Amino acid sequence: MLLKHLSNRARSWNALPWKGPANHGAEGSHAFSLYQKLLLLAGFLVLILLRLPQVWQFGRFFYEEGTIFFSYAWHRPASEALWRSFAGYTNLAANASTVLAVNLVRSGTIALEHAPYVTMGIATLFQLIPAALILTGKGTWLDTRSAVIASLLIVAISPMTEEVFANVLHIQFHLALCAGLILALDVPIHRRARILYGVLLFLAPLCGPGAIILLPLFCLRTLIDKDAGRAMQTIVLGTAAAIQLLFFYTASPLRGDLLDPVSLLDLLFIRLGVMPLLSAPIANLYGVQIFADSRDHGLIWLGTAVIAFAYFAALLAFASRSRKDPAIWLISSGLLVASVAFGAGMLPLPPGVVYLSTAAQRYNFVPLTLIGMGLVAMSTRANAPLAWVIRGLTFLFLASGALTYAAPIDDMAHGPNWGDEVARWRANNQYRPKVWPSTWEVDLSSGHRPCPARADDSGDLPYCEGAWTKKVLEDSRAR
Template sequence: MLPKHLSKRAQSWTARPWNGPASYSPDGSHTFSPGQKFILLAGFLLLIVLRLPQVWQFGRFFCEEGTIFFSYAWHRPASEALWRSFAGYTNLAANASTLLTVALVRSGAIVLENAPYATMGIATLFQLLPAALILTGKGTWLDNRSAVIASLLIVAISPMTEEVFANVLHIQFHLALCVGLILALDVPARRRARVSYGVLLFLAPLCGPGAIILLPLFCLRALTDKDAGRITQSILLGTAAAIQLLFFYTASPLRGDLLDPVSLLNLLFVRLGVMPLLSAPIANLYGVQVFAASRDQGIVWLGTTLLAFAYFAALLAFASRSRKDPAIWLVSSGLLVASVTFGAGMLPLPPGVVYLSTAAQRYNFVPLTLIGIGLVAMSTRASSHFTWVFRGLTFLFLASGALTYAAPLDDMAHGPDWRDEVAKWRLNNQYRPKVWPVTWEVDLSSDHRPCPAKADDSGELLYCEGAWTRQVLKDSGAH
């Protein structure tokens, strides 16, 4: 017989799962050792940086990040810039990041030519947060090494999501993804991890409405789990949501147009079903047909609707094996965010364009990633007869993402060199440096005029909401 202490150690080894965890922690998956987790996080960082390499080569402000947020911080007092509400809500992450960058430029800590690298660096740090949650969080699907790696890949290479990469404007979407992951993960045992989760839950609603959409699911899980940790999470998320809605939220003329339920169902199937499983080009071809069918609403429209309903009904049915199973919280979070966002919250697009998965990629990111990780979670169920089906769907999801990774859209992958644009501005201070895409410009003039009191007032200042609103309506064909 073995000595008693060796016998206990042998029993602990035989109790380990097949994938051989290297270490154990009361918080987080014990599938990988700390060193291995660091290597995976570094690999994740490399993937998200290399997805848009020219961004790092030339330096980039992206759309409103430069034209609205950086320009406003350049022209207005810090107190105004930090708490500014724009497009109906305050985006604290974008406000604070661009304000910090302007302060660094003005203090001489960095030169204006390198200003985009400050915002890109901040944004990339926030992009690491979902990966950090996956690597350190505890959930049943994270006890499988392949599932951890697949989840990281889904966050890094989800198809048609480049728009949220390396810009502080869209930190809000990475924080909303963190909120969805926290809902699916176990409540941490350690105080430090609980505080970290709480900070993310409180910060996310102050950066955008996406995280607020998930509050009902947090309340539902707190009610069903009857867990004090879940209740605390709901309170933190709800408090920050109340602050956003009571003090910063305003009605926007660009939002609030409701999409009818049938059109919404077909739209979601194009973006969350066809695109991640069959590729973006096929999804766009299908989307064109769906839009054409929507105008006569005949037999083809009925067929696409039934197909979309069957897909999402099956997805929810398989995910809802147990209320404690993370898959149901991941899938329901993704569908809820997508339904509210595409149904009422997105900015207007030209007719038919909304059915193209390549348009308004930022709205794809959170629901697509949560549903993708939900497929991973379902593929780890040892007792399910459909395990191989979900593994196949996960493979298709990753293959579609790999195609997009290798060939991003041109306006995401290429743009002007910020250093060249600043050189032109230094020769003529009235010149407006161009950002990505080139139709957007940054006002760096010395004329520090305030914006009109009302967002819909006419005005020519690019960093004011009135000029931006008119441009969005013009681009959408509304005016």
């Protein structure tokens, strides 16, 4: 229904009080028919399912998805678990999904052995939304079949992004990607499409801070476009951001350590330049050299920052052919999200690990996919200077993703069989079933104790924030 509504021609919408942009036309690219778009969406689904096949074979709760969110919903009332703020913000998608899974188990609708498939299924549905936006949205870079297919592949196979696959913890990143896409796409003509875009923009900030980072760019594009539809998108995103920041946001002791500018540029270049263009193994080798040289503020550490600044400045300059060109919004969105996330928003990592593209993959996903699609957008320009260079970078980006597609790191690809873990728990109710990775566990005890009032009180309840903070720090030191 979504694809049908968004692919039909609709009457032009007269923007009030401002005149709408001149490029408003029929919605969705005409490069593919509706039937072909559905086939492409199905192919996209197959790609993301096959990227982590053991997840679907064994059933998986991932890190805090099981240890924190499912356990908390298991022990606390649904109304409390639904609106819980954790690690500095509320993640409505993770809260609601795990509350649903717990209630389905308690009502006897599903067995506990099948609970992970509820959250995995919900997460996968959200993973399809960026693909649906690419297939149905209107943007100049989506007017050719090759560009549409390349954009879909970038979302599905970008290297070192498996951490955001098939878990509700990271729906927030897929929604942040949706916000970046909506910023780059034309404002829809059809009323139902505008409502659906608005729903995504309202939900995204309530699931995490990633989409909030893009609010300044929405404001800027609203001023440039002078379009009522774009203004409404900005208002919706800003309203949801205000709700998150005013009612749920809290300072977290694990966040807020600022990277110095040189280290940040080095890190961005490793993860957004070297890794997607030359492969993750090469990026990691380079990252090790940068870390070793950083102790003495040596030539590699400083020289890489200069190269990084030149590379990203060149991308922005080439993308900025027009203020309304989608490439500039895709590239600038990716760099802005990456700068904030890597510069101040990451959970703690050991000093050397931060330069490894395989660590904390979730922070790679949004900037990597947006910059990748920015390259696609620039490669579609006819007779543009240096177009062959951009096409070469796009090819390398896709090749790097293809090379790593079938070889995810072990923590993402393998883990305990949830059914076996539940069987052990049924035999001994004191046992805590293990999730992925196996150092994390789910508390399924019969007690329903609340968490300590102070978040920094570790206590003995693993689903509470204090105990989680302690474990994150211990795991960081153990790496």
